Amino acid sequence: MLSQREAGTGGVMEIEIIPAILVKKRDDLLSRITAVSPHVSSVQIDLMDGRFVQNTTIWPDALEPLPKNLNYELHWMVSDPKKWIEMVPGNYLHTVHIESTDNFGELLDIAKNQGGKMGIAFNPPTPVEKLLPYADKCERILALTVNPGFSQQSYIPDVEAKISHLRSLFPDKDIEVDGGINPETIIRAAKAGANKLSAASAIFNASDIKNAISLLRDGAERGFRK
Numbered sequence: 001m002l003s004q005r006e007a008g009t010g011g012v013m014e015i016e017i018i019p020a021i022l023v024k025k026r027d028d029l030l031s032r033i034t035a036v037s038p039h040v041s042s043v044q045i046d047l048m049d050g051r052f053v054q055n056t057t058i059w060p061d062a063l064e065p066l067p068k069n070l071n072y073e074l075h076w077m078v079s080d081p082k083k084w085i086e087m088v089p090g091n092y093l094h095t096v097h098i099e100s101t102d103n104f105g106e107l108l109d110i111a112k113n114q115g116g117k118m119g120i121a122f123n124p125p126t127p128v129e130k131l132l133p134y135a136d137k138c139e140r141i142l143a144l145t146v147n148p149g150f151s152q153q154s155y156i157p158d159v160e161a162k163i164s165h166l167r168s169l170f171p172d173k174d175i176e177v178d179g180g181i182n183p184e185t186i187i188r189a190a191k192a193g194a195n196k197l198s199a200a201s202a203i204f205n206a207s208d209i210k211n212a213i214s215l216l217r218d219g220a221e222r223g224f225r226k
Contacts, residue, residue: 155180167193190223
């Protein structure tokens with residue numbers, strides 16, 4: 001399920017395809033997890049409050065319980081991430097937008113106390129410099145290649161320069177990309193430096209989910225080799 005490439009200091013970095021799930025009902029969440037679980041190690045669950053972005057999804061109470069055979073990344077597109085993270089104890093990767101809080105350092109402690117880890121996300125217009133005080137303390141950096149809120153948007157290639165810059169600063173850190181990822185754009189995102197690649201429509205709209213994930217993984221591998 002995971003591929004590997006050389007990291008910046010001679011170690012090994014995992015290349016991973018991560019299905020992104022944006023739904024409004026728990027039954028739909030579980031159905032999508034079931035569909036991808038034989039083929040991946042992790043899924044991303046998008047949570048939106050209708051304030052930080054103009055959309056709403058499932059609420060935190062829909063997350064318990066979840067199938068135990070996967071790793072879960074909770075992508076918080078919410079205006080008060082502290083409140084939301086405190087509602088979900090457990091071994092989750094909490095990915096929070098730098099644009100949503102003035103006290104990201106506090107969230108690092110809260111996630112750790114909850115038994116989880118932190119990722120830091122940024123929207124396409126956000127300068128990379130805004131992440132730098134916290135990026136080294138986070139498990140992962142998530143670059144949005146669409147404006148957040150809705151699926152099936154077009155990939156924004158201008159973000160690739162920011163991904164490349166982040167990879168030069170953090171050669172061994174997991175960098176994820178999310179938004180408009182398909183078998184063509186995934187090559188570009190991986191070439192720019194992303195090793196965790198999140199996709200929604202390219203997976204869940206496919207007639208053969210296993211094959212769709214395989215095509216994305218092949219594209220990511222080709223991107224890294226360029």
